Amino acid sequence: MSGGAVPAPSPxxxxxxxxATPVGARDEASVxxxxxAWLAQDPDSETRAELSALIDAAESGDAxxxxxxxxxxxxxxxxxxxxxxxxxxxxxxRMNRVLVAQAAAGLAAYVLEKSADGSDAAAPAVVVGYxxxxxxxxxxxxxxxxxxxxxxxxxxxxxxxxxxxxAFAVRRLGAAAGVMVTASHNPPNDNGYKVYLxxxxxxxxxxxxxxxxxxxxxxxxxxxxxxxxxxRSLGYEVAGxxxxxxxxxxxxxxAPAPAGAQGLTWVYTAMHGVGxxxxxxxxxxxxxxxxxxxTAQLEPDGAFPTVSFPNPEExxxxxxxxxxxxxAHAELIIANDPDADRLAVAVPDDAAEGGWRRLSGNxxxxxxxxxxxxxxxxxxxxxxxxLACSLxxxxxxxTVAEHYGLDFHSTLTGFKWISRAPGIxxxxxxxxxxxxxxxxxxxxxxxxxxxxxxxxxAEARGRGASLSDLLEEFDDTFGAFASDQxxxxxxxxxxxxxxxxxxxxxxxxxxxxxxxxxxDDLLEGVDDLPPGDVLRIWLVDGSRVIVRPSGTExxxxxxxxxxxxSSPDAAERIARLSAGARELLDxxx
Numbered sequence: 391m392s393g394g395a396v397p398a399p400s401p402x403x404x405x406x407x408x409x410a411t412p413v414g415a416r417d418e419a420s421v422x423x424x425x426x427a428w429l430a431q432d433p434d435s436e437t438r439a440e441l442s443a444l445i446d447a448a449e450s451g452d453a454x455x456x457x458x459x460x461x462x463x464x465x466x467x468x469x470x471x472x473x474x475x476x477x478x479x480x481x482x483x484r485m486n487r488v489l490v491a492q493a494a495a496g497l498a499a500y501v502l503e504k505s506a507d508g509s510d511a512a513a514p515a516v517v518v519g520y521x522x523x524x525x526x527x528x529x530x531x532x533x534x535x536x537x538x539x540x541x542x543x544x545x546x547x548x549x550x551x552x553x554x555x556x557a558f559a560v561r562r563l564g565a566a567a568g569v570m571v572t573a574s575h576n577p578p579n580d581n582g583y584k585v586y587l588x589x590x591x592x593x594x595x596x597x598x599x600x601x602x603x604x605x606x607x608x609x610x611x612x613x614x615x616x617x618x619x620x621x622r623s624l625g626y627e628v629a630g631x632x633x634x635x636x637x638x639x640x641x642x643x644x645a646p647a648p649a650g651a652q653g654l655t656w657v658y659t660a661m662h663g664v665g666x667x668x669x670x671x672x673x674x675x676x677x678x679x680x681x682x683x684x685t686a687q688l689e690p691d692g693a694f695p696t697v698s699f700p701n702p703e704e705x706x707x708x709x710x711x712x713x714x715x716x717x718a719h720a721e722l723i724i725a726n727d728p729d730a731d732r733l734a735v736a737v738p739d740d741a742a743e744g745g746w747r748r749l750s751g752n753x754x755x756x757x758x759x760x761x762x763x764x765x766x767x768x769x770x771x772x773x774x775x776x777l778a779c780s781l782x783x784x785x786x787x788x789t790v791a792e793h794y795g796l797d798f799h800s801t802l803t804g805f806k807w808i809s810r811a812p813g814i815x816x817x818x819x820x821x822x823x824x825x826x827x828x829x830x831x832x833x834x835x836x837x838x839x840x841x842x843x844x845x846x847x848a849e850a851r852g853r854g855a856s857l858s859d860l861l862e863e864f865d866d867t868f869g870a871f872a873s874d875q876x877x878x879x880x881x882x883x884x885x886x887x888x889x890x891x892x893x894x895x896x897x898x899x900x901x902x903x904x905x906x907x908x909x910d911d912l913l914e915g916v917d918d919l920p921p922g923d924v925l926r927i928w929l930v931d932g933s934r935v936i937v938r939p940s941g942t943e944x945x946x947x948x949x950x951x952x953x954x955x956s957s958p959d960a961a962e963r964i965a966r967l968s969a970g971a972r973e974l975l976d977x978x979x
Contacts, residue, residue, distance in 0.1 A: 421456075422448060424463045424482070431616050432480065434487045434528075441480035466612070469493060469605040471596055471806050472941055475573050475582030478525060482612075485525075485573075485581045487532055491617040493583055494533040494569075496608030498540035500600070501566050503607075514566035515543040517629075519556030521572040521664045521729045522690030523581050526550065529571045539621035542566075545629050550664050550690060552730035553584070554835035558637045559629070560586045561593035561832065568593070575661075575701035575727040576943075578694045586833070594832045595806035598920070638671045640830045641838045645845025647677035650852025656722050656844070657715045659684035661700050661707065662691040663728030669837050678844050682718040684710050694728070702727055702734030702748070703822060711736065712746045722847060722857055723748075726836045732822040733836040735843055737857050749861075752784035752873045752951075755818030757860060758826055758839060759787045760868075761846055762816030763794040771815075772796050778811035780804065780819040781919070781926065782936045782949040786871035787818070793868060802912075802922050803941065805834045820873065820949065862957070869953050872960035874968045876948040877940075878975065886939045886946045892978050893925055893937060902970020904929045933967055948975075 425445050432438045444462075447455035462481025467474050467489060474493055476485045498516075505514040516537045520530035530546065537544045545563060547556060553570050560568035568586035576582070585596050585604065596604070611620070658681035660666040666688050673680065686696050687710060694700045697707050702725045711723045715736070723736040723746070735754050739747035759777050766775045776797035779787045791798035796815070801807035808817040809825060809832040817825040823834035826842045847857050855863075865871075880886060897909050910916045912924040927935040936949040950967050954960030 421459050421463050425459055427615060428463070428481065428488060431618055432486070432488050433491075433617070437480035437486050437488075444480075469496075469601065469608055471598065471601045471804065473582060473584040473596075475576065476580060477577075478579050478581055485529075485583075487525075487528065488617055490529045490532055490571075490583060491536060491620060492608050492611045494536040495540065495611040495617075495620050496606075497567065497569070497585060497604055498537050498542055499607040499611070500604045501542060502540065505566060513541055513543045515545060515563060517545045517547065517556060517559045517563060517565045517568040518626075519547040519553070519559070519568070519570045520550055521553070521570075522550045522662075522692050523571075523573060523728070524579070524692040525581055526571040526692070529581065529583070530569075533569055533571070534626040535622040535624060536620055538623035538626040544626035546626055547629050548631060548634070551634065552664050552668055552726075552837060554731055554831050554833065554837055555634060555637050555668065557586055557593050557831045557833040557835070558640070559633050560588050561830075562633065562636060564588065570729070572729040574729050574731065575699075575703075577699060578692065592809075592832045594809040595804070597806050597810070634668065637830075638668065638675055641827065641835075641841060642672045642675035644827050644838050644841045645676065648845065648848050648852055650850070651678050651844070651848035654679055654844075654848060654851065655682065655718055655720045656724060656847075657682045657684065657711055657718060657720045659687045659708070659711045659714075659723070659725045660689075660730070661697065661702060661725060661728050662687050662689075662694045663700070663726060663730060664690050665726035665728075665730030665837060669726065669730065669840065672837060672841060673844075676841055676844075678848070681724065682714060682720060684714050686710060700728050702732065703751075708734065708736060708748060712744050715746055716744070721851075724840050724843065726840065727822070730836045731834045733824060733839040733843065734822055735857070739858070750873060751818070751820040751822045752786070752871070753861060754822070754839075754843070755779065755820065755824060756784055756786045756790065756864060756868075756871065757846060758824055758842055759790050759816050759818065760864060761842060762826065763790050763796055766796060766815050767794045774813045775815045776811055776813040778808050778814050778817040780808060781924070782938070782947075783818060783820040784871050784873055785934065785951055785953070786868060789868045789871075800917065800919075802919055802924075803938070805832075807920075809833060820875070865957055870955065870957045870960040872952050872954065872957075872964040874950040874964050876950070876968065876971055876975070878946040878948075880944050880946065883944050886944070889946055889975070889978055890923060890925070890937070890939070898927070898974055900970075901927065901929060901935060901974055902966050904931050904933060904967070904970065906930075929967075931963075933963065935967070935971055 429441050444455050466482040467476045518530050518534050520526040534544045534546045556570040565588045570584040573580040573582040725734040736748040772795045777791040778799040780803040781800045788798045799811040824839035827838045907928045907930045910926040912922045924938040933952045952963040
């Protein structure tokens, strides 16, 4: 067309008018909409009241309330190979009954999807356990009702019990899956949801692709938007005491007390967790003298009143145990974390502040690995047998395996990987986790590890030696290994990604005064390991530094390992390496 006016487009053809609402206001409105939708389906009076008050405050212009709501609804707690773990509270980014109901329904859908087809097939079973944290029992019962409503056979453990009992039960009862409601050693206001798989997985924690497949089912449930519509049933079983009795018997058999156990004086703390009831029965069944208890920490208490952080690795967490040991003139301290899947050990040491020293996870792991390898060799069972540890744990375990003719496997961090090592007779990770009885429990087990440690100590006592003497004997036999760990806690998790990116962009040429030989980037695939966000730095003197983000906390972790000609030499080497690693982090900023 030439000349004339261009006809105006019809109203139907016009672009929509731009939204004049400021972006920030639209975002706030979206958060409020999500919060209201969440509130409408929340069955918990406590979190409903909490969320309702926040919504009212945000609608009244309270900036802090708006920020809080934004944090609670900006994302969902991610379901991964560690299941769910986070702070208790209302919202999709917190642990609560809505989130747990969605997770239970999603897991039920996954289990049914993977179960055998056919109307005559028995319903797959799921075992549910819980610890003593706040809301653990509530979350466990919600899960049991939803699993039963979905048509699964559900077995709820009879009371709050250690995580290893749940892992044992999944395998012993032939279940398709198991759920343990626990946040292990996290801060008091956290809780979590760990998932195990039976069958070919033998009661191990989930690995990819199961995590993503379960997460997809959970997302579909969440998208439906109303957990009240999920079918529920009270038709679940409550397990009898037999399953606990069987765990007690199997674990007591790990190390029946030798003659050297007579007169042993030792201190035990459950760190306000669920370990004592079960462990005390095992100690008695195995024939060891009862410990001197840290009474204030012996019974389950989800408030963890005597510790700010219920993790035996944290400064101050074992102070009451040290005090009790000094009073009792004890020979060692045994500590479990709150769900009793980890073990800490301490020994008298005149050079240490207060006269007691907590052993590192690597020291305990190497001693227990030595025990397992020696037993396998004495029984003539080394063919195909293996020791395994996470790649951030001490390389000393490989030396032990080679000494006794066993295979060795280095895995990604977490017992979901360690427990799957072919031929495993023992596995550990430096974060106080040990698998000493793989035919019974395919997960870390702080109770069976404690029994094994008591056995080692008692055997040494029988020949006039102490646990400290055993550490020296290890160094004399295999070499002096020393380890250290640097943890950088951050407020903004993007800081961790920035540091990892900087290390990848420009590899350090040296750490301290020792040159770097090579760097393995596990994102690119190394040693047949699954890809992971891990950098492994080898130095020319054989030392090793591994850098990775924590899988459960907002931390960047560095793991340092050296081997020296003697214990003093190793101690000097690790001190220099630690100083150099801190200088490297400071330079990155």
